[in-house]
């Protein structure tokens with residue numbers, strides 16, 4: 001793979017979408033080819049699955065169905081968009097990836113390690129090079145989105161669910177310490193963006209020297 005695969009993870013409302021846009025702009029100004037994408041979604045089929053997943057009226061959705069739909073959406077996204085872009089040498093910036101499934105479905109829904117297994121199958125070896133973890137307590141993220149937009153099915157889960165998601169990420173940070181970069185997301189948008197740019201530049205220098 002010639003490209004760089006960067007994912008953004010963290011609780012709802014932690015600032016992932018805001019920061020991914022700023023990093024995309026920075027990378028484009030530096031002359032890189034950038035693909036900015038999101039999960040669930042990123043391709044027509046994956047966006048159709050996203051609508052099924054996030055529809056607040058689908059209250060009866062079973063946890064296993066939910067986990068399989070996220071994985072199916074991801075399989076299509078990787079095959080159709082992410083892997084080809086990486087093969088072309090692009091920087092792929094993805095708003096959430098399989099760690100979200102492990103945190104939300106594996107930890108918070110309590111489905112355990114099966115979630116990692118189905119996602120390993122879905123991504124067929126395509127894994128992030130860097131994961132920016134936007135570290136913000138769940139209640140603060142909830143406060144930010146509550147005032148900003150209509151809540152989707154997952155965002156409507158209660159605070160204990162979102163606290164379990166946060167705990168799941170704490171485990172992921174340890175398991176994938178080699179690629180996790182933990183960002184204090186309680187600061188101003190510009191302070192956070194500056195740190196992300198620094199970390200990105202440091203990674204690129206490191207990789208060029210290899």
Ligand code: ADP
Pocket residue numbers: 010011012013014015016017018019144145148185186187188189192
């Ligand atoms: P996410 O993609 O993680 O859900 P967003 O980037 O959509 O988060 O941000 C959620 C809300 O919080 C938006 O209204 C956004 O403008 C606001 N926001 C983003 N970053 C910050 C920040 N550092 N401080 C305060 N508010 C923020």
Ligand code: TYD
Pocket residue numbers: 011012013014016017039040054070095096097098099100101102104105145152154155
């Ligand atoms: P997203 O649009 O990124 O939400 P936000 O901007 O609030 O962070 O993702 C939609 C919801 O789907 C979000 O609540 C997290 C959840 N989700 C999972 O439960 N599993 C997954 O694998 C992914 C990618 C997202």
